Amino acid sequence: MNLPADNPVLVALQGRLARIFALVEARLGDAPWFAGSEFTAADIMSVVSLTTMRLFQPVDLAPFPNIRACLQRVGERPAYRRAMAHADPDLTPMLD
Numbered sequence: 001m002n003l004p005a006d007n008p009v010l011v012a013l014q015g016r017l018a019r020i021f022a023l024v025e026a027r028l029g030d031a032p033w034f035a036g037s038e039f040t041a042a043d044i045m046s047v048v049s050l051t052t053m054r055l056f057q058p059v060d061l062a063p064f065p066n067i068r069a070c071l072q073r074v075g076e077r078p079a080y081r082r083a084m085a086h087a088d089p090d091l092t093p094m095l096d
Contacts, residue, residue, distance in 0.1 A: 021064060024050075028066035032073065039077070047074045051094045061096070071095040 003010045024046070027034060034042040050071060053059070061068050074080050075095040084093055 017059075021059075021067070025064045025066050028070045032070070034070075043070070043074065047071060047080075054094045068096060 005011075031037060033039050034046050047070075050067065061071075072095060075093060084091065
């Protein structure tokens with residue numbers, strides 16, 4: 001569906017998404033993981049959203065170094081690599 005750039009719903013949703021990314025960026029600037037110093041289910045759930053969403057709606061993560069660093073840390077985890085290889089061997093995760 002192609003909506004005009006000035007569509008009020010689209011504009012509102014883009015603003016909401018920008019606020020969410022700003023909050024996530026700030027949180028990951030305070031701690032290495034979403035729940036603090038330990039890797040938890042919160043990180044797994046968030047990383048799924050931050051990577052899979054971008055397959056459907058491109059998002060430039062260049063302005064978000066803390067988000068990119070978190071995704072890189074997750075991508076370095078052996079368990080994450082095994083899970084991704086098992087779940088969809090042909091999918092390259094968007095970890096940058």
